[in-house]
Amino acid sequence: MPIVGLIMFFCIIPALLIMFFQMYPKNWREKQLVFGVKNRPEFKEDRTAQIVDKISEKQRKRALIVIIATVAVGVLLFLLKGVAPQVTSWTVLVFLSIIAVMIPYSLGNSEMKSLKRSLGIASSASVTYTDLSNAGAVHALSPVSMLLPVAVGFVAVIVALLADLKVFTIPSFEMAGTFLLTTMMAVFWLTSVIITIFAFVMDNTRNEVISADSAINANYNRAKKKNFADTFVLMNWINTVYIVCVLAVFAFDPSDMLFIIVLAAYMLLLFVGVALFVARERRLQAAYQKEMTLTEDDDDYWFAGMFYYNPSDKRLNVEKRAGVGGTINMAHPAGKVITGILALTLIFVVLVLVWVGMLEVTPLKLKYDDGRVVCHQLRDDYVIDVKDIESAEYGENLKNLKLYRISGVGSNTELKGNFSVNGENGCKVFLWTENEAYIKIVTKTKTYYVNGATKEETAAVYSELEKALK
């Protein structure tokens, strides 16, 4: 069974289920929000409650259909062959399913706002409450407990860096010098840094006012912030343990299976962490339900119940209405910039997916053209001038090369980009893996390993190159 599919399947389905239970609760009467609209006593009156029941059931069913459809499409994707088509298709499915599961929520939000208007509830979005006794005084995050796992992770990254720099040697660490392990660990360590920044941001979010009693407000906000703080500390420790485990796996037993087991355990623990957060948040909301006597009506500032746009609010970060964590005020100048960057990132990801898809269906082409060796796939990847070539060597055992990707493409069918080959770093690779023949070209500045889609194509180019070099 394809590993990529399995990993993606066990990532997206629990994530969608968490979203489903968080956004579409069955017992809406006990919740603070109904599809992003503040729950109020008027909604719980007999006839109105029946209407809300209908809205809730209808959108719940739609969201469930989206999840079932995602499972069905996901199962079908297991039939796809090749890593790149799987990654591309799964990434598209992940994006689409997350967007699709949010659509019933936004429809529910629109229906709830209409219901509110039909009940004659005038918007009081201009009214805000602030608890003078708690302003800036309620925190739950301990900087030491947050920064300790980051420091441990940093030490692990430094160990990997020293091993890559060959300051000391680890017997089974064959990739030493490629900086692949250091890069991978540094990426996960940077994730810890981002989690830490996010934790401090959440700990400094505005305190919610739910009651005229300052003690209740303080306890409620402290409990909420503690839940966030505990979750972020847990996430950081999971990340750090993963970094250390990856180091251990690569150093002592660099097998793919062990690496996949560690990765699967890492993702499972992250989901457990999020699930614990959601469960604690539910208990907290249920415990304070009766104390909630003051409610700010800022529903009109929440588009589709998910996107906050309030020009008169000077804050950048606010707590999310749908899902877990925080979101930004899109009306804030920095919020506009962040929204723009996110939109551009999304467009970029879509373009990359299209590009990767096109690469997958386009075979590599190697040709000798007017004193130059041209490696072409959708564009000229490498053009090597014969004048720069010092030597060229023909090989027929591609599998004997020890190739480690540093950057570029590394699918089942093709290898392209910067690679470490047989311990030599910085080699340029342009190889179709189904073809065992290849040409090693050494120039004044770089070493290239190239081939075409077939052995014949590769041999023909080598023959011409040999003549030119004589």
Added chain:
Amino acid sequence: MVIKIDELSDVPIYLQIRNQIVMGISSGELAAGEQLPTVRALAFEMGINTMTVSKAYQLLKTEGYLMTDRKNGARVRNEIQKRGSMSESDRNELKRILSEARLSGVKKEEIIDIVEQSYK
């Protein structure tokens, strides 16, 4: 103590803050010597400009309700100066409110009840 701010009100936000802090001191919700949040913290909580909060604090300090110093920030004054009389403008404001209440049919006893509840 909870402060309610209405952005659409005719009363400027700094005056809304000022008025509610005065009411809080008068009702005892804010005790003598009680520490108030910093200008920055309160502005962040309210989602308003720090200048607005600063203006309210400055006004309260000028009027003798708050004392501020660099070390402790803003605190409610231990001893608030008792003038023993209402200012002319406050007297006129009270007259206006009573006139409007009478014209809308509010009974004198009801107004006395409100006064007794608020003036303890």
